[in-house]
Amino acid sequence: MITVNPCFIEEVLAPLVGGADREDDFANFGLFNIESEVDVKRLAKDILYPEFASKYPVFKETIKNSLAYYLVYPKVNFEAIYNSILPPFETPKDSYLFFIWIWEAFFPDESFNYIINMHIVEDSDIEAPLKLLKKIRGNS
Numbered sequence: 381m382i383t384v385n386p387c388f389i390e391e392v393l394a395p396l397v398g399g400a401d402r403e404d405d406f407a408n409f410g411l412f413n414i415e416s417e418v419d420v421k422r423l424a425k426d427i428l429y430p431e432f433a434s435k436y437p438v439f440k441e442t443i444k445n446s447l448a449y450y451l452v453y454p455k456v457n458f459e460a461i462y463n464s465i466l467p468p469f470e471t472p473k474d475s476y477l478f479f480i481w482i483w484e485a486f487f488p489d490e491s492f493n494y495i496i497n498m499h500i501v502e503d504s505d506i507e508a509p510l511k512l513l514k515k516i517r518g519n520s
Contacts (some may be wrong), residue, residue: 382495385503386456388446391439392424392482395431396467414469417481424485432486436516439509447483448492449500451476 413419450456458475472478483492
C-alpha cells in the first residue's frame, strides 16, 4: 500500500519557495522561460533536482509516488499547487504540463504510469510532509 498526498508535489519546487518575494530570484531565474520544455527541464535538473536528491529516501519515494499518482489521476489543481509556493515565475499556461516536464527531468525514461498497478491510499493532511520528516528523524 502506498500513501499519496498532493502536499508532497510542492516538495519538487522547494528551491523556488518564496521566490516571488525575493528580487534576487527574479534576476537569477530570469533566463528560464517557464513555457519552454527545454528551459523547465534545465531548471528541474540544475536547480530543483539537487535538493530533491538530498532528501531522505522515504521522503523522496513519497514525493515521487504522489507526483506520479496525481499526474495519472489529475484530481488536484496543479496551478494552485504551483502558485502556493510563490515562485519567482509567472504561472505556466499549462501547469499540468509543467509538472510532467519536471517528472521527465527527474525520472528520465521512467513512466509515471507505474502507479496504476499500486494499491493507493490518498491522504489530505496538509501537515503530512512535516509529520513524515518527524517520523524519519525519530521525533514522532
